[in-house]
Amino acid sequence: MTGELVRPRLVYFERWVDPVAEEILGHRDDVELLRLEYADPLSANWAAMAGAHGYHVQPRTELRGPWFGDSDLLARSPRLLALASTGAGYDYIDVDACTSAGVIVCHQGGTNREAVAEHALGLMLALSKRIAITDRALRRGEPIDRFELRANDIAGKTLGIVGLGAIGSRVAELCAGLFGMRVLAFDPYVDAATARDRHAEKVNLDNLLQQADVVSVHCPRTSETMGMLGAEQFALMRPTAYFVSTARGGVHDEEALAGALRDGRIAGAGVDVFLTEPPPADHPLLQLDSVIATPHIAGVTVEALREMASEAARQWMAVFAGRVPPRLVNPEAWPRYSRRFEEQLGFAPDPL
Numbered sequence: 001m002t003g004e005l006v007r008p009r010l011v012y013f014e015r016w017v018d019p020v021a022e023e024i025l026g027h028r029d030d031v032e033l034l035r036l037e038y039a040d041p042l043s044a045n046w047a048a049m050a051g052a053h054g055y056h057v058q059p060r061t062e063l064r065g066p067w068f069g070d071s072d073l074l075a076r077s078p079r080l081l082a083l084a085s086t087g088a089g090y091d092y093i094d095v096d097a098c099t100s101a102g103v104i105v106c107h108q109g110g111t112n113r114e115a116v117a118e119h120a121l122g123l124m125l126a127l128s129k130r131i132a133i134t135d136r137a138l139r140r141g142e143p144i145d146r147f148e149l150r151a152n153d154i155a156g157k158t159l160g161i162v163g164l165g166a167i168g169s170r171v172a173e174l175c176a177g178l179f180g181m182r183v184l185a186f187d188p189y190v191d192a193a194t195a196r197d198r199h200a201e202k203v204n205l206d207n208l209l210q211q212a213d214v215v216s217v218h219c220p221r222t223s224e225t226m227g228m229l230g231a232e233q234f235a236l237m238r239p240t241a242y243f244v245s246t247a248r249g250g251v252h253d254e255e256a257l258a259g260a261l262r263d264g265r266i267a268g269a270g271v272d273v274f275l276t277e278p279p280p281a282d283h284p285l286l287q288l289d290s291v292i293a294t295p296h297i298a299g300v301t302v303e304a305l306r307e308m309a310s311e312a313a314r315q316w317m318a319v320f321a322g323r324v325p326p327r328l329v330n331p332e333a334w335p336r337y338s339r340r341f342e343e344q345l346g347f348a349p350d351p352l
Contacts, residue, residue: 069093102336112299123270160212163219221248
């Protein structure tokens with residue numbers, strides 16, 4: 001097929017997170033955009049996938065089997081060149097299998113930076129000001145002693161950030177700038193000078209947990225971070241400290257967090273992510289007044305979804321034009337990908 005230009009096919013299920021992506025891609029002559037539905041016959045969807053060059057994967061919460069980006073899907077989709085996640089997370093795509101198959105993986109990291117950072121800050125404020133606890137007490141008609149319900153300011157306190165990437169650095173900027181907080185950061189991939197540029201002081205994880213008044217988690221879920229925060233780590237935190245996670249379920253041990261809260265080893269938690277989403281109504285964390293829980297909506301704002309979809313569309317345009325996509329996960333796949341790209345689409349992509 002080398003030398004014969006082919007119109008690449010990009011498939012997706014149900015809908016994009018914002019219709020702007022379809023507005024950008026839907027009327028282009030150089031991309032065939034194909035919408036699939038989960039309710040359609042499996043045979044029809046597999047036939048469409050077999051002819052696809054790109055697959056835009058729905059978020060984990062909405063994604064249904066067997067349409068995960070795994071080795072089985074790759075085996076049944078021999079023309080696939082690239083997969084992209086909807087948001088910053090891509091833990092539901094088997095990157096190693098993609099790399100072995102010469103398929104690149106992209107994500108949309110940074111597109112919901114502001115939304116998630118603001119949500120994390122909102123959880124911090126709601127916890128320290130005891131907004132959820134006092135709201136519940138009022139709704140239940142309980143006797144109110146305002147002085148027993150006294151809250152705390154976060155100004156001048158110490159914030160510990162786990163993961164100083166796009167979102168973590170924005171949280172650091174907001175908290176240092178708005179509230180004059182001292183910001184500590186644990187991130188093995190960021191050096192001390194870079195941490196300072198991002199408004200934080202680089203420390204190890206134990207020191208961060210021991211010193212922070214608020215711990216906020218912003219790392220991806222990987223083999224390194226899965227279960228990284230458990231009973232041992234929560235035991236290092238101050239009894240007056242708060243734990244906040246807008247990262248990914250599984251980075252913290254939910255049972256261990258519930259135990260630390262029940263035993264008064266930490267003061268409260270704001271959790272936007274769970275290992276199973278949505279969590280069951282009888283989940284231990286949902287039984288505690290000291291917990292504020294939201295259903296993985298930190299990055300789900302009107303502005304963030306539009307940015308996410310528009311940047312995804314532009315990234316797909318870059319992929320099919322043969323350019324190196326800006327949010328490439330597995331550059332090690334590029335040599336084999338390049339050969340396959342030329343075979344499938346009739347021209348060679350740019351060198352990495």
